[in-house]
Amino acid sequence: xxxxxxxxxxxxxxxxxxxxxxxxxxxxxxxxxxxxxxxxxxxxxxxxxxxxxxxxxxxxxxxxxxxxxxxxxxxxxxxxxxxxxxxxxxxxxxxxxxxxxxxxxxxxxxxxxxxxxxxxxxxxxxxxxxxxxxxxxxxxxxxxxxxxxxxxxxxxxxxxxxxxxxxxxxxxxxxxxxxxxxxxxxxxxxxxxxxxxxxxxxxxxxxxxxxxxxxxxxxxxxxxxxxxxxxxxxxxxxxxxxxxxxxxxxxxxxxxxxxxxxxxxxxxxxxxxxxxxxxxxxxxxxxxxxxxxxxxxxxxxxxxxxxxxxxxxxxxxxxxxxxxxxxxxxxxxxxxxxxxxxxxxxxxxxxxxxxxxxxxxxxxxxxxxxxxxxxxxxxxxxxxxxxxxxxxxxxxxxxxxxxxxxxxxxxxxxxxxxxxxxxxxxxxxxxxxxxxxxxxxxxxxxxxxxxxxxxxxxxxxxxxxxxxxxxxxxxxxxxxxxxxxxxxxxxxxxxxxxxxxxxxxxxxxxxxxxxxxxxxxxxxxxxxxxxxxxxxxxxxxxxxxxxxxxxxxxxxxxxxxxxxxxxxxx
Amino acid sequence: xxxxxxxxxxxxxxxxxxxxxxxxxxxxxxxxxxxxxxxxxxxxxxxxxxxxxxxxxxxxxxxxxxxxxxxxxxxxxxxxxxxxxxxxxxxxxxxxxxxxxxxxxxxxxxxxxxxxxxxxxxxxxxxxxxxxxxxxxxxxxxxxxxxxxxxxxxxxxxxxxxxxxxx
Numbered sequence: 001x002x003x004x005x006x007x008x009x010x011x012x013x014x015x016x017x018x019x020x021x022x023x024x025x026x027x028x029x030x031x032x033x034x035x036x037x038x039x040x041x042x043x044x045x046x047x048x049x050x051x052x053x054x055x056x057x058x059x060x061x062x063x064x065x066x067x068x069x070x071x072x073x074x075x076x077x078x079x080x081x082x083x084x085x086x087x088x089x090x091x092x093x094x095x096x097x098x099x100x101x102x103x104x105x106x107x108x109x110x111x112x113x114x115x116x117x118x119x120x121x122x123x124x125x126x127x128x129x130x131x132x133x134x135x136x137x138x139x140x141x142x143x144x145x146x147x148x149x150x151x152x153x154x155x156x157x158x159x160x161x162x163x164x165x166x167x168x169x170x171x172x173x174x175x176x177x178x179x180x181x182x183x184x185x186x187x188x189x190x191x192x193x194x195x196x197x198x199x200x201x202x203x204x205x206x207x208x209x210x211x212x213x214x215x216x217x218x219x220x221x222x223x224x225x226x227x228x229x230x231x232x233x234x235x236x237x238x239x240x241x242x243x244x245x246x247x248x249x250x251x252x253x254x255x256x257x258x259x260x261x262x263x264x265x266x267x268x269x270x271x272x273x274x275x276x277x278x279x280x281x282x283x284x285x286x287x288x289x290x291x292x293x294x295x296x297x298x299x300x301x302x303x304x305x306x307x308x309x310x311x312x313x314x315x316x317x318x319x320x321x322x323x324x325x326x327x328x329x330x331x332x333x334x335x336x337x338x339x340x341x342x343x344x345x346x347x348x349x350x351x352x353x354x355x356x357x358x359x360x361x362x363x364x365x366x367x368x369x370x371x372x373x374x375x376x377x378x379x380x381x382x383x384x385x386x387x388x389x390x391x392x393x394x395x396x397x398x399x400x401x402x403x404x405x406x407x408x409x410x411x412x413x414x415x416x417x418x419x420x421x422x423x424x425x426x427x428x429x430x431x432x433x434x435x436x437x438x439x440x441x442x443x444x445x446x447x448x449x450x451x452x453x454x455x456x457x458x459x460x461x462x463x464x465x466x467x468x469x470x471x472x473x474x475x476x477x478x479x480x481x482x483x484x485x486x487x488x489x490x491x492x493x494x495x496x497x498x499x500x501x502x503x504x505x506x507x508x509x510x511x512x513x514x515x516x517x518x519x520x521x522x523x524x525x526x527x528x529x530x531x532x533x534x535x536x537x538x539x540x541x542x543x544x545x546x547x548x549x550x551x552x553x554x555x556x557x558x559x560x561x562x563x564x565x566x567x568x569x570x
Numbered sequence: 571x572x573x574x575x576x577x578x579x580x581x582x583x584x585x586x587x588x589x590x591x592x593x594x595x596x597x598x599x600x601x602x603x604x605x606x607x608x609x610x611x612x613x614x615x616x617x618x619x620x621x622x623x624x625x626x627x628x629x630x631x632x633x634x635x636x637x638x639x640x641x642x643x644x645x646x647x648x649x650x651x652x653x654x655x656x657x658x659x660x661x662x663x664x665x666x667x668x669x670x671x672x673x674x675x676x677x678x679x680x681x682x683x684x685x686x687x688x689x690x691x692x693x694x695x696x697x698x699x700x701x702x703x704x705x706x707x708x709x710x711x712x713x714x715x716x717x718x719x720x721x722x723x724x725x726x727x728x729x730x731x732x733x734x735x736x737x
Contacts, residue, residue: 161629166629167629167631167632168631169631170629170631170632170634170635171635171638171639172634172635172638173638173639174638174639174641182631183631183634183635183638184616184619184620184623184629184630184631184633184634185630185631191631192629192631570620570630
């Protein structure tokens with residue numbers, strides 16, 4: 001039988017380590033920081049970048065630490081002259097074919113390549129030669145591809161394949177002509193890309209970035225004729241402060257609101273408000289489908305990457321998708337109707353901006369069916385940059401409250417930002433609406449957390465309501481397998497990104513599992529502290545129905561808050 | 571997708587499906603399948619790639635990624651006359667570069683491309699194994715050696731004018 005532990009030496013220090021670990025893992029475990037660019041724990045372990053080289057004393061050879069397994073008696077040097085010089089040389093080779101435009105690069109502040117160049121002490125690039133020449137891909141409103149900055153680390157390719165099962169981008173060509181692109185498809189827009197932006201989170205350079213709309217929003221804010229309202233998604237407030245040096249999980253709702261006011265937005269509203277509204281519309285849809293024996297399970301519709309995914313890969317299941325617009329688009333529709341009527345604002349004077357943890361929301365706002373309701377979508381990262389551009393530090397701002405009309409929300413709206421949150425919020429309301437009683441135990445622990453697929457059964461008025469939650473699109477495929485194998489559900493929540501919106505493609509970069517966990521804890525902390533924790537208890541939602549929409553599922557609600565989908569195929 | 575491509579794959583659909591059936595959806599057989607499909611059609615049009623991808627339950631991106639890696643595979647139609655010009659070491663030192671430039675200039679195609687009329691395609695290849703004849707090219711498999719730029723295009727013109735027999 002193979003041994004569980006082996007003894008190795010790292011920089012002459014004897015260690016006992018797990019026999020199935022790599023040199024990189026063993027070194028990291030004792031706090032040795034071996035620089036690496038392509039390595040991504042469990043997701044991309046291919047030894048492509050050659051920056052994590054170490055010397056194997058036993059053989060006298062250099063090897064990539066990330067893919068070298070440990071073995072009994074292995075002796076490793078992580079920091080001698082030969083190792084340092086070779087790492088440096090390899091990095092210079094990478095830089096010699098990299099479009100070095102750091103000061104104007106969108107990833108300037110987040111670039112691993114730039115940071116490692118500094119860590120290794122690169123002061124000149126000795127190699128000059130032909131550079132690759134590739135066009136930038138501006139085809140989508142969400143993501144920009146700039147292959148001239150790509151160092152072919154393949155993180156994006158593997159995230160897209162393993163986590164999202166989308167494979168929109170892949171390696172094309174060979175040798176000097178190698179490029180990561182959409183190969184089969186003309187560009188990203190025509191590809192299977194769902195715009196989730198997970199690739200932008202892992203890209204170590206500026207080769208994959210969100211499409212920035214900061215300047216457009218500045219233009220809106222400096223136009224005296226424009227009345228600009230902003231909405232903020234639930235997951236932004238638990239991540240934004242990371243960009244200002246705070247520990248992950250720090251809640252900055254009040255500071256974020258204050259910052260947005262300082263930037264010049266006329267009204268600062270909350271997507272959590274329309275998240276509550278979504279629950280009433282979607283909950284009603286669920287109840288109707290159950291009562292009328294209509295298509296079940298019902299699928300959630302808040303996550304635009306998921307919507308493009310099902311339109312492409314499972315178009316025959318589109319009737320299962322809730323007709324509810326996402327909270328972002330519900331907000332946009334209401335701003336352009338309810339809000340302007342109430343405030344007496346001309347439609348052409350209104351502009352709606354969203355702050356989202358998401359790159360796919362940019363694409364959603366541009367979808368033909370809903371175009372014009374939300375003018376610009378900024379990611380959490382873009383908001384952080386905008387605050388910095390205004391010379392503000394989030395940490396110095398006091399806490400302010402959202403404006404009222406569409407800024408009030410419950411704990412149920414807050415947890416939309418986490419995987420399982422939409423389901424939990426829906427159950428809290430569905431229970432009360434169906435039974436006419438008040439649900440007391442409102443924390444549904446079994447559908448919280450990072451498990452890829454979570455299931456639960458809830459007894460509502462004698463009916464065993466079976467629900468499931470999936471996050472990460474590879475897990476969404478597994479749900480379809482379950483359904484095809486005859487497993488019955490009433491309601492399934494799908495989120496495109498691992499962890500849900502808190503792990504969205506528009507969030508601050510370099511988010512480890514620990515960071516995601518802290519963001520998640522923060523979201524449930526917000527929920528816990530809310531006066532109301534069920535969507536239907538939100539007094540401003542009640543007011544909205546009384547004054548404007550009549551009742552959930554009404555004709556007016558359908559006209560404003562519901563939408564249709566497109567059978568795309570691939 | 572061009573009209574020509576659509577016709578191609580329809581024309582060959584049954585045969586492609588027969589190839590696919592042989593391998594029973596085994597993803598590891600991708601290269602063999604592509605090989606046979608290209609033998610059949612002469613190149614690998616997009617919709618054939620899609621049929622193969624669907625059959626193997628693979629993303630089309632993966633299939634085209636593999637095609638792009640191997641020089642042997644092509645996703646563009648080949649010309650009626652296929653020139654393979656050697657740029658191995660011996661041919662290179664004896665002036666292959668000038669011959670390539672001459673061909674590119676005269677017919678308006680670069681390596682890997684086909685003329686618009688579909689008559690001629692050019693492929694610059696590594697050693698053909700006929701260094702004694704360097705610089706050397708093959709046209710539809712037939713070798714022509716001891717070339718210079720002028721001689722190369724004279725030979726190609728003869729093929730195009732049907733003055734040269736094919737092997």
